[in-house]
Amino acid sequence: MSSLTLRNLKKRFGRVDVIRGVTLDVADGEFVVFVGPSGCGKSTLLRMISGLEDVTDGELRIGNRVVNEVQPAKRGVAMVFQSYALYPHLNVRDNMGFGLKVRKVPAAERQQRVSEAAALLKLDALLDRFPRELSGGQRQRVAIGRAIVGHPDVFLFDEPLSNLDAELRVHMRSEIAALHKRLGNTMIYVTHDQVEAMTLADKIVVLRDGRIEQVGSPRELYEQPDNIFVAQFIGSPKMNILPAGSAAGFGAQPAGAVSVGVRPEHLSLVAPEKGQIGGKVVISEYTGASSLLHIRLDSGETCLVVVDGDAPEADMKVGLLAGTDNLHHFDTDGMALRKSRLLM
Amino acid sequence: MTARDERAPWLTLKMREAMEAWLFISPTLAGFLIFFVGPLCAVVWYSLTEWNLLSQQSVFVGLDNYDDALFHNLDFWQVVRNSIVFAIGLVPLNMALALALALALSRRFAGVVFFRTVFFAPVVTSAVAWAIVWKFLLQGEAGFVNQMLAGIGIHGPNWLREPDWAMVAVIVTRVIKMVGLNMILYIAALQAIPRDYEAAARLEGASNWQIFRMITWPLLGPTTLVIMVITTIGSFKVFDHIYLMTGGGPENGTLVLAFYIYQQGFQFFDVGYASALAMIMFVIVMGLTVVQLALRRRDT
Amino acid sequence: MIGSLTQRQLRAVKQICWTLALCVVAIPFVFPFLWMISSGLKGPSEIFGQPSLIPTSFRWNNYLEVFNYQPFARQYFNSLYIAVTVTLLTLFISSLAGYALARLRFAGAALVALFLVSALMVPEEVTIIPNFFLIRWLGLSDTHWPLILLPVFGSQGIVGTFLMRQYFLALPKELEDAGKMDGLSRFGVWWRIALPMSRPALAAVAIITFLNSWNLFLEPLIFISSLEKFTLPLALSNFTDPYGSPLWHLQLAATTLAVLPILMVYLIAQRQIIESFALSGVKG
Numbered sequence: 001m002s003s004l005t006l007r008n009l010k011k012r013f014g015r016v017d018v019i020r021g022v023t024l025d026v027a028d029g030e031f032v033v034f035v036g037p038s039g040c041g042k043s044t045l046l047r048m049i050s051g052l053e054d055v056t057d058g059e060l061r062i063g064n065r066v067v068n069e070v071q072p073a074k075r076g077v078a079m080v081f082q083s084y085a086l087y088p089h090l091n092v093r094d095n096m097g098f099g100l101k102v103r104k105v106p107a108a109e110r111q112q113r114v115s116e117a118a119a120l121l122k123l124d125a126l127l128d129r130f131p132r133e134l135s136g137g138q139r140q141r142v143a144i145g146r147a148i149v150g151h152p153d154v155f156l157f158d159e160p161l162s163n164l165d166a167e168l169r170v171h172m173r174s175e176i177a178a179l180h181k182r183l184g185n186t187m188i189y190v191t192h193d194q195v196e197a198m199t200l201a202d203k204i205v206v207l208r209d210g211r212i213e214q215v216g217s218p219r220e221l222y223e224q225p226d227n228i229f230v231a232q233f234i235g236s237p238k239m240n241i242l243p244a245g246s247a248a249g250f251g252a253q254p255a256g257a258v259s260v261g262v263r264p265e266h267l268s269l270v271a272p273e274k275g276q277i278g279g280k281v282v283i284s285e286y287t288g289a290s291s292l293l294h295i296r297l298d299s300g301e302t303c304l305v306v307v308d309g310d311a312p313e314a315d316m317k318v319g320l321l322a323g324t325d326n327l328h329h330f331d332t333d334g335m336a337l338r339k340s341r342l343l344m
Numbered sequence: 345m346t347a348r349d350e351r352a353p354w355l356t357l358k359m360r361e362a363m364e365a366w367l368f369i370s371p372t373l374a375g376f377l378i379f380f381v382g383p384l385c386a387v388v389w390y391s392l393t394e395w396n397l398l399s400q401q402s403v404f405v406g407l408d409n410y411d412d413a414l415f416h417n418l419d420f421w422q423v424v425r426n427s428i429v430f431a432i433g434l435v436p437l438n439m440a441l442a443l444a445l446a447l448a449l450s451r452r453f454a455g456v457v458f459f460r461t462v463f464f465a466p467v468v469t470s471a472v473a474w475a476i477v478w479k480f481l482l483q484g485e486a487g488f489v490n491q492m493l494a495g496i497g498i499h500g501p502n503w504l505r506e507p508d509w510a511m512v513a514v515i516v517t518r519v520i521k522m523v524g525l526n527m528i529l530y531i532a533a534l535q536a537i538p539r540d541y542e543a544a545a546r547l548e549g550a551s552n553w554q555i556f557r558m559i560t561w562p563l564l565g566p567t568t569l570v571i572m573v574i575t576t577i578g579s580f581k582v583f584d585h586i587y588l589m590t591g592g593g594p595e596n597g598t599l600v601l602a603f604y605i606y607q608q609g610f611q612f613f614d615v616g617y618a619s620a621l622a623m624i625m626f627v628i629v630m631g632l633t634v635v636q637l638a639l640r641r642r643d644t
Numbered sequence: 645m646i647g648s649l650t651q652r653q654l655r656a657v658k659q660i661c662w663t664l665a666l667c668v669v670a671i672p673f674v675f676p677f678l679w680m681i682s683s684g685l686k687g688p689s690e691i692f693g694q695p696s697l698i699p700t701s702f703r704w705n706n707y708l709e710v711f712n713y714q715p716f717a718r719q720y721f722n723s724l725y726i727a728v729t730v731t732l733l734t735l736f737i738s739s740l741a742g743y744a745l746a747r748l749r750f751a752g753a754a755l756v757a758l759f760l761v762s763a764l765m766v767p768e769e770v771t772i773i774p775n776f777f778l779i780r781w782l783g784l785s786d787t788h789w790p791l792i793l794l795p796v797f798g799s800q801g802i803v804g805t806f807l808m809r810q811y812f813l814a815l816p817k818e819l820e821d822a823g824k825m826d827g828l829s830r831f832g833v834w835w836r837i838a839l840p841m842s843r844p845a846l847a848a849v850a851i852i853t854f855l856n857s858w859n860l861f862l863e864p865l866i867f868i869s870s871l872e873k874f875t876l877p878l879a880l881s882n883f884t885d886p887y888g889s890p891l892w893h894l895q896l897a898a899t900t901l902a903v904l905p906i907l908m909v910y911l912i913a914q915r916q917i918i919e920s921f922a923l924s925g926v927k928g
């Protein structure tokens with residue numbers, strides 16, 4: 001009942017094309033994350049779904065309805081904002097009940113819905129406080145509570161955790177995941193943080209310059225990126241991309257391969273004479289559980305390698321090994337050459 | 345139930361927003377057209393006619409009214425001279441005093457709030473009350489100011505009855521009334537200057553004067569420009585102050601443009617001539633604004 | 645000897661000198677008020693006698709005469725209700741327009757703003773003659789309507805519009821988005837979210853608008869002819885003997901009555917009032 005369909009959606013601000021034709025299907029109950037670098041249009045796309053931005057061209061459907069020209073409040077969506085956007089002149093109870101009041105929901109039902117949401121989010125004790133008296137995490141919960149009381153079909157989150165400190169962010173992330181499991185609603189979540197995207201999403205949509213680069217589950221994006229952009233955007237530290245010539249030592253390459261990608265965590269260090277490719281350690285960054293090595297290859301490129309345990313020191317000569325399964329091949333346009341095609 | 349069931353409303357969200365905007369702004373816009381744009385056009389037309397309120401006759405006379413003002417009416421040039429003297433006396437005095445007070449009061453010290461309150465008090469006071477009290481203080485022999493001057497052996501002039509002194513009196517009392525406004529604008533600007541600049545300059549051994557000349561004053565530039573424009577235009581608008589203190593006299597010594605327009609239009613009922621004066625005033629004020637802004641732009 | 649003073653003592657001495665200098669400068673700012681109050685309590689003969697700040701005998705009778713000379717209470721009330729009306733109307737109209745200019749996207753917004761700003765530069769004396777005929781044509785001469793309409797729709801209203809616009813621009817936009825998601829209409833967002841968050845700006849507009857109306861002189865002078873329709877500034881200028889010379893003791897007593905309440909409010913709320921003027925000036 002609350003699936004979401006985007007058909008060639010476009011948005012133009014004056015002469016600037018911000019969204020250049022996005023087509024996407026979101027199934028009922030799916031948790032979809034829009035991710036991409038800043039300026040990629042992910043927030044604009046979310047705001048178009050919410051109705052806060054109008055649609056320049058294309059078709060937007062929520063459930064069975066075309067909602068291009070439907071006002072935000074009548075789309076059956078609720079939004080959680082980056083800055084929480086709590087009304088400073090209203091207390092928590094009134095903030096959460098505001099939308100219901102505007103929609104003329106009877107006081108008794110309003111009261112009940114607010115207390116349900118408050119109980120769910122453990123906000124019971126804070127109902128009479130004002131936003132300025134709350135911590136960041138509490139404000140975030142109130143913002144979520146405000147979205148819940150309206151019983152929306154679709155939840156929209158616009159970078160909801162980016163104003164929180166690191167520890168709280170991890171905690172709230174799990175709370176949102178738990179909330180999704182419990183409510184089972186369709187949720188759309190915008191973030192620039194790929195870790196957040198990987199941990200939360202059923203389906204990730206990677207955006208760049210107003211276009212979709214790839215759609216898929218976190219595993220699909222990590223294991224089978226469609227192109228160099230997605231390959232480097234997903235995963236940290238980011239994937240090494242080497243010219244096909246420099247990476248020849250790693251094994252056979254399909255026809256048309258111009259560059260080869262391999263993730264730092266998929267490379268292993270061996271003695272110089274045993275490696276498929278040789279190089280020299282330039283910098284060794286110790287981060288506790290593992291070390292991040294910057295290695296200058298014999299062919300001149302720099303390559304990152306993650307090593308568990310003891311790492312060689314700078315200036316040491318090393319050899320690199322990579323499993324064939326972990327190699328990604330890209331053509332001149334940066335598009336992936338699939339392994340299935342390689343086998344044929 | 346198909347997707348097409350819900351037909352698009354006749355207004356798109358975008359058109360709706362624009363319509364709401366015009367709705368929101370319409371009272372202001374209507375008032376602006378009725379009480380400003382319309383009259384501004386009308387005054388152009390009036391200025392080209394000979395229209396006597398008493399005879400209720402309106403005749404098109406071309407540029408006669410302007411010709412009258414610029415080449416035949418001796419009063420006019422005296423009025424222009426008076427307006428310029430008034431502005432030239434008032435603007436620098438006001439701005440210098442405002443800046444001096446602001447510099448003294450932008451730091452924190454015991455009593456700073458008291459002094460700010462005092463210097464700003466005349467701003468909130470009605471111009472009529474201010475003029476009445478000062479007129480009283482500046483009476484000839486018996487006036488308080490002259491009695492005080494006599495106390496230290498100075499024989500004060502009859503301030504408001506001698507043309508030159510009247511101009512001085514009108515300017516000074518007006519500055520005292522309005523200087524508080526510019527003072528707080530300067531204070532706000534001074535407090536917006538980061539403390540680090542002064543600290544850095546001091547570490548390099550700059551004196552107070554050097555700091556003011558090379559750091560504070562240039563950084564105050566935009567504020568000074570705004571204040572200069574506002575104060576200059578304000579000086580051309582002064583009416584009530586002069587109406588009550590001197591009535592334009594003595595011997596038209598304080599007859600300024602704003603007052604002259606009122607006099608010709610509402611006391612002598614020469615609507616055409618008064619409208620031509622209004623147009624001249626409009627041109628002068630607009631010209632001054634443009635010149636000041638242009639000068640500043642070339643500077644920076 | 646100066647050399648024997650510590651840095652701290654030196655600074656204290658300097659501060660005292662500065663304070664004394666400021667006190668001297670303050671005299672012409674404060675004294676007129678004191679002399680006004682004092683002279684308003686003197687008789688016609690003492691008023692030009694030996695100057696003394698404390699009257700030899702307090703003539704409270706002046707204050708009774710003020711009300712007998714002309715319908716001063718009525719005139720006082722006129723000023724008050726006109727100023728309140730102008731303030732409320734200006735708040736409503738200018739915050740609506742300011743909101744549209746700050747938040748709504750529509751073709752011509754920049755042009756409208758430019759037109760309104762340029763009107764601020766034009767002295768009201770330029771348009772007062774046609775406005776006089778307009779008001780007469782509308783049959784509103786010698787009524788309070790022009791004293792309400794002209795300020796609300798004149799430069800005062802425009803100052804208010806831009807002050808509000810500036811403030812709205814600085815408000816977090818997401819709050820208004822949240823309001824829209826909660827189902828508020830455009831008007832609802834303005835009324836229930838933007839306005840409650842703009843109290844400082846509304847207060848600033850209210851303060852400068854009220855004072856402007858309270859002190860208005862040219863318009864009453866031109867439009868009002870009946871004594872009982874006078875506003876305070878006009879009434880104050882009207883305490884004269886049959887030959888046109890001022891009746892100083894009455895005039896100053898009446899002026900005291902007009903100025904003192906405003907001054908009291910100013911002393912209590914000086915911080916807010918001064919800030920309001922700073923706000924309105926900075927944007928200009």
